[in-house]
Amino acid sequence: MGKNSLKKVLLRKIPVQLATEATISQARRHEKASYYIKAAVRMINHKRILVMQLYSRKDLILGIKEPRIRTFLTKTDYISQCYEEGTVKWRAGRLDSLLAYDYYSKEEPVLCDTASERAVNTYLSYTENERIKRSGYAKIREAQNMILEQRLQKKHAMIEKRIDRKMQEVKPLPKDFDDWIDAVAMAHSRYIYYRYSRKKYMDGYCTHCHQEVKVHKVRHRAKGHCPKCGVKVIFLAEGKAKHIFDHGQVAYFQKTPKGFLVRYFSVSKSYYGDYRNPKISTKELMREFYEDSLVLGYEYRQFKQTGKIRWCQDWMKYSFLDVAVYTKNLHAVLKNTRYQYCALKEFASRWDGAAVNPYGYLKRYQSMPEIEYFVKAGLYAMTYELTSYSNYAYRVQRNKKSLHEMLGVSKQNFRFIQACDMSFYQLDIYNKLCKQGVNLSAGEFKRFYDTYRKNMDVIFALLQYTSLHKAERYCNGFIDRQYDLLTIMGIWKDYICFCRELGYDLKNSFVLFPKDLIVAHKLAYQDVLNRREQERRKKIQQEERRAKRLLKKYRNLYAWKDNRFAVVVPKDLLEIKEEGHTLHHCVATYTSRVADGTSIILFVRDLQSPDKPFYTMELQKNEIIQCRGYSNHVMTSEVQEFVKRYESRVLKKIREKNAA
Ligand SMILES: [Zn+2]
Numbered sequence: 027m028g029k030n031s032l033k034k035v036l037l038r039k040i041p042v043q044l045a046t047e048a049t050i051s052q053a054r055r056h057e058k059a060s061y062y063i064k065a066a067v068r069m070i071n072h073k074r075i076l077v078m079q080l081y082s083r084k085d086l087i088l089g090i091k092e093p094r095i096r097t098f099l100t101k102t103d104y105i106s107q108c109y110e111e112g113t114v115k116w117r118a119g120r121l122d123s124l125l126a127y128d129y130y131s132k133e134e135p136v137l138c139d140t141a142s143e144r145a146v147n148t149y150l151s152y153t154e155n156e157r158i159k160r161s162g163y164a165k166i167r168e169a170q171n172m173i174l175e176q177r178l179q180k181k182h183a184m185i186e187k188r189i190d191r192k193m194q195e196v197k198p199l200p201k202d203f204d205d206w207i208d209a210v211a212m213a214h215s216r217y218i219y220y221r222y223s224r225k226k227y228m229d230g231y232c233t234h235c236h237q238e239v240k241v242h243k244v245r246h247r248a249k250g251h252c253p254k255c256g257v258k259v260i261f262l263a264e265g266k267a268k269h270i271f272d273h274g275q276v277a278y279f280q281k282t283p284k285g286f287l288v289r290y291f292s293v294s295k296s297y298y299g300d301y302r303n304p305k306i307s308t309k310e311l312m313r314e315f316y317e318d319s320l321v322l323g324y325e326y327r328q329f330k331q332t333g334k335i336r337w338c339q340d341w342m343k344y345s346f347l348d349v350a351v352y353t354k355n356l357h358a359v360l361k362n363t364r365y366q367y368c369a370l371k372e373f374a375s376r377w378d379g380a381a382v383n384p385y386g387y388l389k390r391y392q393s394m395p396e397i398e399y400f401v402k403a404g405l406y407a408m409t410y411e412l413t414s415y416s417n418y419a420y421r422v423q424r425n426k427k428s429l430h431e432m433l434g435v436s437k438q439n440f441r442f443i444q445a446c447d448m449s450f451y452q453l454d455i456y457n458k459l460c461k462q463g464v465n466l467s468a469g470e471f472k473r474f475y476d477t478y479r480k481n482m483d484v485i486f487a488l489l490q491y492t493s494l495h496k497a498e499r500y501c502n503g504f505i506d507r508q509y510d511l512l513t514i515m516g517i518w519k520d521y522i523c524f525c526r527e528l529g530y531d532l533k534n535s536f537v538l539f540p541k542d543l544i545v546a547h548k549l550a551y552q553d554v555l556n557r558r559e560q561e562r563r564k565k566i567q568q569e570e571r572r573a574k575r576l577l578k579k580y581r582n583l584y585a586w587k588d589n590r591f592a593v594v595v596p597k598d599l600l601e602i603k604e605e606g607h608t609l610h611h612c613v614a615t616y617t618s619r620v621a622d623g624t625s626i627i628l629f630v631r632d633l634q635s636p637d638k639p640f641y642t643m644e645l646q647k648n649e650i651i652q653c654r655g656y657s658n659h660v661m662t663s664e665v666q667e668f669v670k671r672y673e674s675r676v677l678k679k680i681r682e683k684n685a686a
């Protein structure tokens with residue numbers, strides 16, 4: 027606690043004061059206090075210190091005079107001694123938290139005599155102001171809170187100073203930075219505003235080259251190119267687009283004494299009011315200092331819940347994942363760092379406003395320096411995935427000499443992959459197409475991917491029966507207002523599944539390409555339903571036949587009775603089902619098991635009404651698995667006795683015979 031620190035060696039020597047008889051009798055009379063405080067100011071080492079002894083009321087009532095706690099307080103510091111189980115421990119906490127430690131009542135401590143009150147009131151008078159009067163323990167609490175607050179402010183001031191010192195490494199931005207943001211980084215925010223008219227050529231204005239242009243055959247929100255400067259633009263009808271507001275993220279790299287720094291800005295561009303003079307506002311929100319293997323993050327936000335907005339340490343609030351990077355100075359900044367050859371400049375300038383995750387990129391480059399080759403080969407989509415997401419790294423086979431080996435494809439296929447700038451998902455699609463023997467040009471592949479990306483399964487299912495060309499030509503013939511291409515393909519795929527189930531010859535092109543697919547699908551569907559119903563019935567009949575044969579055999583073996591009950595073998599499966607319906611249990615679902623002999627179902631009947639379902643018994647391997655009555659009720663004791671006899675007289679014998 028600095029030079030004002032209370033010295034334990036000296037404090038320890040202050041004699042402990044025992045509670046007086048007056049305090050004890052006060053404790054015995056008063057109920058309303060948890061602790062009694064004896065306070066006095068003492069000169070220790072030329073310093074006035076408020077020394078307080080806290081006696082617990084519980085102790086005092088029992089006549090124990092030793093204090094539980096001694097607290098030493100100055101204007102800048104405090105410390106306490108706690109007496110616990112015969113030992114003394116130093117505690118740095120405030121009294122409030124020390125007392126909460128063995129908290130048994132909400133009653134506050136009180137000062138035990140006028141001398142103590144005077145000492146506290148005088149010594150801690152600074153804790154009061156005109157508005158708030160405090161007395162006794164409240165003064166002590168306030169004094170400790172004030173010290174704590176001072177310490178926190180001191181700590182914050184130190185942190186702020188350290189951050190400010192770091193921020194001195196930040197140098198001014200280049201003069202062309204704002205122009206670059208407008209002209210390059212915000213490439214997604216380029217428009218031609220046109221004034222709608224019936225003339226062939228309408229008057230327009232390009233927000234990129236700032237020139238008047240003539241446009242024709244354009245729709246509001248359509249994409250196109252500026253006839254003057256050639257950049258990609260979106261056409262906007264002047265009257266329909268008054269509130270265009272675009273966001274962007276940009277980053278600027280800068281050298282520092284220990285490495286380099288990345289500065290992240292959030293950008294917004296508003297065309298509100300006058301689209302010829304859009305307003306761009308830029309806010310710098312994050313800084314990352316790269317120093318060898320270390321990355322230090324800072325953010326512009328509220329500092330430690332103090333309400334103060336300033337640079338703070340650590341990442342908490344912002345994420346800059348799709349960032350346009352200022353590349354002019356990148357080679358110079360990264361020179362002689364571990365990122366010198368990371369090819370970030372090439373990747374970030376692949377097109378205007380290209381999205382980069384700078385932190386992810388630099389981190390991935392550390393674990394996978396191969397991304398340099400990916401960038402240089404023009405595999406931008408894969409580089410983006412590798413550097414923006416964590417779950418793509420496994421797609422690259424390490425320790426290979428060349429890129430086609432890293433991706434596990436042939437040299438020839440690699441050239442095609444490169445020409446298409448495929449993503450990893452596209453690569454999977456491409457590999458599947460190769461396996462199916464489908465050969466496409468780069469343009470065809472792009473079209474294929476765009477057409478089927480939403481439902482790749484359907485097209486690949488169809489490709490098992492026909493070529494892509496034939497499939498598309500056939501399906502295109504059925505497209506109308508109700509059915510688009512993918513719907514038709516789905517219907518066709520269903521139809522083919524039905525044909526397979528029905529055993530039709532799909533090698534026959536009349537079967538595979540029915541003249542009217544919609545009708546053919548409907549008919550095949552009906553046929554499938556009929557066929558399934560027929561098969562279900564056939565199965566039941568077969569079961570019934572097999573079961574009958576078995577049940578006949580069982581009759582001699584399992585039927586048995588005494589003078590009250592009987593075990594009856596069912597005649598057929600129908601009888602078992604009826605038993606289940608009458609008794610409200612699920613024996614009807616056992617018929618397949620009965621037919622194949624894994625279960626034997628027997629009826630227990632009362633001889634007074636031998637045709638009425640009573641209890642149902644299941645045997646497996648000649649052991650009773652269950653015996654249930656109405657609604658699955660358990661056996662009455664009479665039935666239980668009977669079943670026990672049946673078990674020993676009949677089943678046991680069958681088991682013994684089988685074992686022999
Ligand atoms: Zn233009």
Ligand SMILES: [Zn+2]
Nearest residue numbers: 517520521547
């Ligand atoms: Zn269908």
